[in-house]
Structure formats: C-alpha cells, structure tokens
Amino acid sequence: MTKIQNPILPGFHADPSICRVGDxxxxxxxxxxxxxxxxxxHSKDLVHWQHVASPLDRLSQLDMKGNMNSGGIWAPCLSYHDNQFYLIYTDVKQWHGAYKDSHNYLVTAPTINGPWSEPxxxxxxxFDxxxxxxxxxxxxxxxxxxxxRKGNHPFAGIVLQEYSHAEQRLIGPVKKIYDGTDIQLTEGPHIYKKDDYYYLFVAEGGTQYEHAETVARSKHIEGPYETDPHYPLITADQKPHLPIQKTGHGSLVDTPGGEWYFVHLGGRPLKGKYCTLGRETFIQEIRWTADGWPRLTDGSQSPALEVDAPSLPLHPFDPEPTIDHFDDDRLFPKWWNSLRIPIDQTWLSLTERPGHLRLKGMESLSSLHSQALLARRQTAFHCSFETSVDYEPEYFQHMGGMTVFYDTEDHVYLHLTHHEIKGRSLQIIRTVKGEYDEVLPSPQKVTATGPVKLKGVITFDRLQWFYQDQDMDDFKPIGPVFDVTHMSDDSADDVRFTGTFIGLVTQDLSGARKPCDFDYFRYEQHD
Structure with a gap:
C-alpha cells in the first residue's frame, strides 16, 4: 500500500485548513x-502537493507595514460552497501583552486561482x-x-454568529458555544456535519510542546457541545521520544471514497527543542468509532511520520526547479515572499538589467516597515543556497547579499559593503534576540568591481558561509560555523510563530535606494 510521508508540507506551513472540491x-x-x-x-491524492495560489496579493486586501514580528496572517480557513471559494483570515496588528488587535476578514473567488475579491x-x-x-x-x-481583563483566562472560549452572504456582514446574536477543556488555551475552531452531529474541532494547550486537538459534538450547531471523553484527539505532550512535536491545530476532510484524514501542524525539533523549519503541516488517517467519535486509526493519540494513503490514483507533480535565473519578466512564484510589503517595481525589477534581479536598497534588517528582502522558505534540514551578486557599495551604509532570516530579531547576513580602508569588502552580521554583532574582526576585501558569488550550507543546526571572488577557482569558507537554533520559535523568550527563510536583500541606509543586482538564486535540498 502507498504511504504518505510526513510532513506533507515541509518548512513553515502552520495552521492548515483543508478543503475538498470534488476530486x-x-x-x-x-x-x-x-x-x-x-x-x-493542491493535491489529487493527499500524497503529492503543489503550491497553486497566494490569494492576498495586494495592499487593499492586506496592509502589514508596521505589523510586529509574528503578526499578520494567523490561521486562515478555506471552504467551498455554491461554486465559490471562501477564505477567512485574521490580520494581527499587535499580540504582545494584554491585548490582541486582530481583525477578521473574508475574501471569495470563483476558482482557487482567483480572482480573489476585496475583503x-x-x-x-x-483570532482563528x-x-x-x-x-x-x-x-x-x-x-x-x-x-x-485581569484575573480572567484570556482564551475565553469559542463564539458563534451567523454570517449573511447577501448583506456581507455578521448578523444576529453572538453566542459562546464552547469553553474548552482543562487543557485550556482553546482556539482554532472548525465545525463539520456528519450523520446527526455537528463536530467542533479545536486546538488547545498553546502552539508549543503542550499543543493538542480536542473534539466536541452537538445535535444543534449552537450547542450544547459534549467533549469526547477520550480527548484529546492528538497530542505529543509529554512524549519527547516522538519525532513530531507540537501537534494540534488542524482540520478534517473526507475522500470521495469515504476515507477520513486530519491535517495538523507540528514541528520536528533539533537538539530535542529547536524547530528551525518552523511549524509544518502533517496528516493522519482517521477512523470513526461505533459511537461516533473520530480517532487516529492506530488507536493512539500520537502523530505518525507515515500513514496509509487513500485509495486514489497517484498524481505526482513535476519537481520544483532548483534555480531561478531571473531571465523572465516575473519571479518564480512558488518560492518568493517579501516581508510585510508587496513585491512591486518601487523596490524590485527584472527588466532594468535583463537576466538579473535588481533590488533597490531600503531599510535595515530590523525594520518592521520597508525592506528590500526577497526570500523563500527553508524546507529541509540539509540544504545549500547560492547566488552571484553584482554591487558597488559607496559607503558603509550600503549593504547587499544573502541572509538566513527568521525575523528582525534573529538572522545571519553575508553581504558586500564598503570599508573606508579596504574598499569593497564582505562582512557577516549576526543578530540574536535583537543583539547586533559584526562577526568578522576585519572585513574580507574583494575585487573592486564585478560579481562575487555567495553560498551557504545548512546542515541541521549548523550554517557555513562561502564566497568566490573573480580570481578564485572555487568557493572558500568565510566566517565561523554558526549555530542556527536561535532561528526558531523555541529560542525566544516569548512565543513566536514562523520559520527560517533564505533571502536576497539590500539596504541603503542613506535613503538613495542604490540598486543591487543578483544573477541567479539556487536552492538545493540534500536530505
């Protein structure tokens, strides 16, 4: 029998919401x-998956400039009804401290590729x-x-309200339908109808190592809801031997043949603690008991790295390319992301220097507003990445190169800059918990003009940078071997929610937007 290998979406892919439309x-x-x-x-078989859409692609749908780290889009919900896709999402502006400034929106589309509506x-x-x-x-x-409020548990339960599609607004009373269990931190609700019951799935325990998923049910959508007496459905809490940790926050789907599966987030820790790839998407097979409760098919509450695939024809996709040559007039869309702001011609061009990506320097790597940063997810523990950068910095305020980036508080940055004595040079900046450090005691001088190749290799919890100047036959290491576990949710003093990205970036701290050109970007997985 064909097996599904977990995770099905490796790298930072948290809070999965699954939806079936026909096959x-x-x-x-x-x-x-x-x-x-x-x-x-998208998948046809639950085994093979391919990125097909990123619906919120314009400022009128999503304006995140100034959003704090790990703010922005939390826990979307995708559904389909009457020949239309519905996407619910939260834009979290602020989440530290007592308050959560979290605004919930709906967009719709006739097809998964859009066009997606205004919110x-x-x-x-x-949220959620x-x-x-x-x-x-x-x-x-x-x-x-x-x-x-002081003295109250902040996760105060799940509330329900009717939505009027005709009026495009919520109507009627708000009713609390579920308080959660003693696990607490109840969030991530999804309702499903099966036979005579409404089933309410919720995440509990917080999204770290105590995470879990609980199921309750009712004959009426407004409750009262009865909790499965054998809750939770799934958890890795107090099971440090399991390769998948942090399991919870998921959603349910059936196949055309009547099989059932549950997708959920989880993490694969290094050194027993640090999930540098972020929270990923996993899948488990579900069976229903005689008295109508969902269970993992093996009878446990523990996530498995391998599960039986459904009885569907296999439908693999073409493998992703390993290199973007920047030869077209658009970016390879499955890879690239920007930080908080849309990718647009104000700071990026593929035509001003044909065959190159041109980034125009903006704010620093600590900025929550406007960064000229283009990045892709790290999706394997052992990977390499490479570029060729052509950049002539005139001042120390000019920087351009390649970064391994978790957020504005944690990153490592190999870049070209200008040194008053050495001229064009390479330097490495490392930021850990917001503390800035220049790693090389003396910058590495390189040729005054022309391209310089940069490369990084991550092997589990270690990063080594390399460079190749024009007079060199091969890459040469630069700087020490870095421990990259600080680029994880788990290294912070407070909880956070994303994962490691690898990016091309430039800054012009003088404000003149000096351009930096990249000839290609290669990313390869080695495990």
Missing amino acids: DFYIATSTFEWFPGVRIH VYLNSSG PSLFHDEDGRKWFMNMIWDY
Whole structure:
C-alpha cells in the first residue's frame, strides 16, 4: 500500500485548513508577516502537493507595514460552497501583552486561482476565525474570543454568529458555544456535519510542546457541545521520544471514497527543542468509532511520520526547479515572499538589467516597515543556497547579499559593503534576540568591481558561509560555523510563530535606494 510521508508540507506551513472540491484537495496555511498572504497547496491524492495560489496579493486586501514580528496572517480557513471559494483570515496588528488587535476578514473567488475579491470586514473580537456552510444554506462564523481583563483566562472560549452572504456582514446574536477543556488555551475552531452531529474541532494547550486537538459534538450547531471523553484527539505532550512535536491545530476532510484524514501542524525539533523549519503541516488517517467519535486509526493519540494513503490514483507533480535565473519578466512564484510589503517595481525589477534581479536598497534588517528582502522558505534540514551578486557599495551604509532570516530579531547576513580602508569588502552580521554583532574582526576585501558569488550550507543546526571572488577557482569558507537554533520559535523568550527563510536583500541606509543586482538564486535540498 502507498504511504504518505510526513510532513506533507515541509518548512513553515502552520495552521492548515483543508478543503475538498470534488476530486481536488486544497490546504491553506498561515503566512504571518510574509507577503503575499496565505499559501494554498493542491493535491489529487493527499500524497503529492503543489503550491497553486497566494490569494492576498495586494495592499487593499492586506496592509502589514508596521505589523510586529509574528503578526499578520494567523490561521486562515478555506471552504467551498455554491461554486465559490471562501477564505477567512485574521490580520494581527499587535499580540504582545494584554491585548490582541486582530481583525477578521473574508475574501471569495470563483476558482482557487482567483480572482480573489476585496475583503469583507467581519469582527475583531478574537483570532482563528472559521466559516461553516450548513445544509439549510445558513452560514456560521466562529472565532476564539480574547478576554484581556485581569484575573480572567484570556482564551475565553469559542463564539458563534451567523454570517449573511447577501448583506456581507455578521448578523444576529453572538453566542459562546464552547469553553474548552482543562487543557485550556482553546482556539482554532472548525465545525463539520456528519450523520446527526455537528463536530467542533479545536486546538488547545498553546502552539508549543503542550499543543493538542480536542473534539466536541452537538445535535444543534449552537450547542450544547459534549467533549469526547477520550480527548484529546492528538497530542505529543509529554512524549519527547516522538519525532513530531507540537501537534494540534488542524482540520478534517473526507475522500470521495469515504476515507477520513486530519491535517495538523507540528514541528520536528533539533537538539530535542529547536524547530528551525518552523511549524509544518502533517496528516493522519482517521477512523470513526461505533459511537461516533473520530480517532487516529492506530488507536493512539500520537502523530505518525507515515500513514496509509487513500485509495486514489497517484498524481505526482513535476519537481520544483532548483534555480531561478531571473531571465523572465516575473519571479518564480512558488518560492518568493517579501516581508510585510508587496513585491512591486518601487523596490524590485527584472527588466532594468535583463537576466538579473535588481533590488533597490531600503531599510535595515530590523525594520518592521520597508525592506528590500526577497526570500523563500527553508524546507529541509540539509540544504545549500547560492547566488552571484553584482554591487558597488559607496559607503558603509550600503549593504547587499544573502541572509538566513527568521525575523528582525534573529538572522545571519553575508553581504558586500564598503570599508573606508579596504574598499569593497564582505562582512557577516549576526543578530540574536535583537543583539547586533559584526562577526568578522576585519572585513574580507574583494575585487573592486564585478560579481562575487555567495553560498551557504545548512546542515541541521549548523550554517557555513562561502564566497568566490573573480580570481578564485572555487568557493572558500568565510566566517565561523554558526549555530542556527536561535532561528526558531523555541529560542525566544516569548512565543513566536514562523520559520527560517533564505533571502536576497539590500539596504541603503542613506535613503538613495542604490540598486543591487543578483544573477541567479539556487536552492538545493540534500536530505
């Protein structure tokens, strides 16, 4: 029998929402502060997956300039009804401290590739919104509700309200339908109708190592909901031997043949703790008990790295290319993301120097506003990445090169810059928990003009940079071997939610937007 190998979406792909339309399966995942917002993958067999859409691709749908780290798009919900896709999402502006400034919206499209509509504002009472289309034609909106008041548990339960498609707004009373269990931190609601019951799936325990998924059910959508007496459905809490940790926050789907599967987030830690790839998407097979409760097919509550595939014809996709030559007038869309702002001609061009990506220097790597940073996810523990950069910095405020980047607080940056004595030089900046450091005691002088090749190799928890100047036959190491575990959710003093990216970037801290040109970008997985 064919097996599904987990994770099905490696690298930073958190909070999966799965939807079936006929013979096609789609998963939407969170993107947080990375633009465009929401990633959607497609499959025909639940084994092979391919990125097909990023719906929130313009400022009128998503304006994240100034959003704090790990803000932005939290936990989208994708559904399909009456020949239309519905995508619910949260744009989180601020989430540290007592308050959560989280605004919930809806966009729709006739096909998964769009065109996706302008957003309909729904509410701001909490995050993790979801939409359920009932058999009688009514639509129901859910979210967790946030209680900022002193002495109250901030995760105050799941609330339900009707959504009027005709009026494009929420209508009727808001009703709390579920408080959660003793695991607490109840969030991520999704409702499904099966036989005579409404099943409410919720995430609990927080999105770190105590994470879990719980199921409750009711004969009526407004409750009362009875919790599965054998909750949770899945968790890796107190199971440090498992290769998949942090399991929870997921959604349910059936196949045309009546098989059932549950997709969920999880993490694969290095050194027993650090999930440098971020929270990824995994899948488990589900069976239903005689008394109507969902269970993992092996009878446990633990995630498996391998599960039986459904009885569907296999439908593999062509492998992704390993290199973007920047020879076309558009970027290879499955790879690239920008930070908080749209990819547009104000800071990026593929035509001003044909065959090259031109980035125009903007703000620093610590900026929450306007960075000339183009990046892709790290999707394997052992990988290499390479570029050729042509850049003539005139001042120390000019920088351009390649970065391994978690967020503005944690990154490592190999770049060309100008040194008053050595001229054009290479330097490495490392930022850990916001603390800036120049790694090379003395910058590495390179030829005054022309391209310089840069390369990085990540082997699990280690990063080594390399460079190749024009008079060199091969790459030469530069700088020490770096421990990259600080680029993970788990290294921060507070919780955070994304994953490691590898990017091309330039800064002009003088404000003149000096351009930096890249001839190609190569990314290869070695495991």
